[in-house]
Amino acid sequence: MKLKAAIVGASGYSGEELIRLLAGHPQVDLAAVTSRSLAGKPLIEQMPQFRGLVPADLCFTASDAEALTADASLDVIFLALPHGVAAEYAVTLVAAGKKVIDLSADFRLGCPKLYEEYYGKPHPEPELLEKAAYVIPEVTPDGWQSAPLIASPGCYPTSIITPLYPLLKNGIIKTTGIVANSLSGISGAGRKTAEHLLFAERAESVKAYGLPKHRHLSEIEEQLSDAAGESVVINFNPHLAPMRRGIASTITVPAAKPEIEALYSVWESAFEGRACVGILPTGQTPDTAHTVGTNRVDMSAVYDERTGNFVITSAEDNLVKGASGQAVQIMNLWFGLKETEGLF
Ligand SMILES: NC(=O)C1=CN([C@@H]2O[C@H](COP(=O)(O)OP(=O)(O)OC[C@H]3O[C@@H](n4cnc5c(N)ncnc54)[C@H](OP(=O)(O)O)[C@@H]3O)[C@@H](O)[C@H]2O)C=CC1
Numbered sequence: 001m002k003l004k005a006a007i008v009g010a011s012g013y014s015g016e017e018l019i020r021l022l023a024g025h026p027q028v029d030l031a032a033v034t035s036r037s038l039a040g041k042p043l044i045e046q047m048p049q050f051r052g053l054v055p056a057d058l059c060f061t062a063s064d065a066e067a068l069t070a071d072a073s074l075d076v077i078f079l080a081l082p083h084g085v086a087a088e089y090a091v092t093l094v095a096a097g098k099k100v101i102d103l104s105a106d107f108r109l110g111c112p113k114l115y116e117e118y119y120g121k122p123h124p125e126p127e128l129l130e131k132a133a134y135v136i137p138e139v140t141p142d143g144w145q146s147a148p149l150i151a152s153p154g155c156y157p158t159s160i161i162t163p164l165y166p167l168l169k170n171g172i173i174k175t176t177g178i179v180a181n182s183l184s185g186i187s188g189a190g191r192k193t194a195e196h197l198l199f200a201e202r203a204e205s206v207k208a209y210g211l212p213k214h215r216h217l218s219e220i221e222e223q224l225s226d227a228a229g230e231s232v233v234i235n236f237n238p239h240l241a242p243m244r245r246g247i248a249s250t251i252t253v254p255a256a257k258p259e260i261e262a263l264y265s266v267w268e269s270a271f272e273g274r275a276c277v278g279i280l281p282t283g284q285t286p287d288t289a290h291t292v293g294t295n296r297v298d299m300s301a302v303y304d305e306r307t308g309n310f311v312i313t314s315a316e317d318n319l320v321k322g323a324s325g326q327a328v329q330i331m332n333l334w335f336g337l338k339e340t341e342g343l344f
Pocket residue numbers: 008009010011012013014015034035036037038063079080081082083085103104105153154155187188189190191192318319322323
């Protein structure tokens with residue numbers, strides 16, 4: 001029996017990417033796609049690239065949590081909604097016993113006070129926050145599978161937490177003096193129209209933003225502190241880059257054990273058999289162009305003797321390993337499927 005899946009917010013960038021992945025997934029039947037603006041319209045009329053991949057009569061329906069709870073056939077519901085909005089849907093769906101994977105930031109933090117600090121208002125559903133699990137499948141300790149709601153990580157955090165987590169856990173790097181510079185493709189901002197995101201504004205231009213406390217810093221530091229067993233403080237400097245998709249992160253990290261072989265040995269053992277992590281040899285740097293459309297985060301490291309720092313680089317597709325692909329990877333593991341089913 002195939003899993004029946006629904007996507008709430010299917011007209012956005014990550015929703016559209018979920019349609020691509022779930023329509024091609026051999027164990028999934030894409031049963032519902034919702035959108036307020038496209039309700040009632042046939043999916044293939046709005047997104048002709050999916051012609052032949054989804055049933056011709058599949059139409060967008062209204063984004064209505066009650067209607068989704070009433071559909072007893074749904075096994076899993078993906079929320080591809082803005083943060084703040086996702087929590088409203090999650091609370092109704094989880095109360096009705098639905099399994100929910102949330103792509104937004106609403107359930108990513110363990111600490112409600114941290115949410116308030118970074119998102120500027122009290123957490124809308126602190127009780128549900130306690131029950132949710134934050135999952136990067138390659139680093140999150142087992143046990144998350146029993147949660148009713150899974151928070152899929154942010155795009156920047158995946159590119160920074162994945163390489164650093166095992167290194168902090170194994171004492172290869174220090175917990176202070178870490179600096180992460182990240183560049184994101186414009187699709188990272190979602191399908192909204194905003195003047196500063198227009199082609200004419202962004203082409204031939206790179207710009208830092210969100211300094212010094214971008215909201216993703218909260219989930220990055222919380223997860224890395226869990227890995228280290230002590231507080232980790234980092235500088236996180238995000239940039240918008242003139243590309244459609246991709247995140248490239250360059251992270252300088254003071255070495256606790258200044259041997260590049262030790263770093264690679266930890267990575268190789270932590271990521272053994274994990275197809276969604278690509279480890280490149282020292283001296284080769286990952287390229288966003290090589291990850292577009294894949295559910296892989298590529299990483300590499302060099303040791304700089306002059307500064308005593310490791311320089312770690314990573315690259316991924318923000319809409320795949322940074323969002324929808326990772327959410328499908330989580331679904332696969334949650335429902336006992338092969339981790340990479342429908343992804344490679
Ligand atoms: N873009 C990226 O690279 C990544 C995005 N994410 C997260 O995933 C989520 C979706 O992002 P993304 O796809 O980029 O965003 P988009 O802006 O492209 O899409 C948002 C979707 O939510 C719907 N929506 C907006 N407001 C409401 C509302 N008030 N009630 C119900 N539906 C609403 C929109 O559809 P309609 O108006 O038709 O109802 C649309 O389908 C966000 O939380 C984002 O932060 C996570 C990782 C990476």
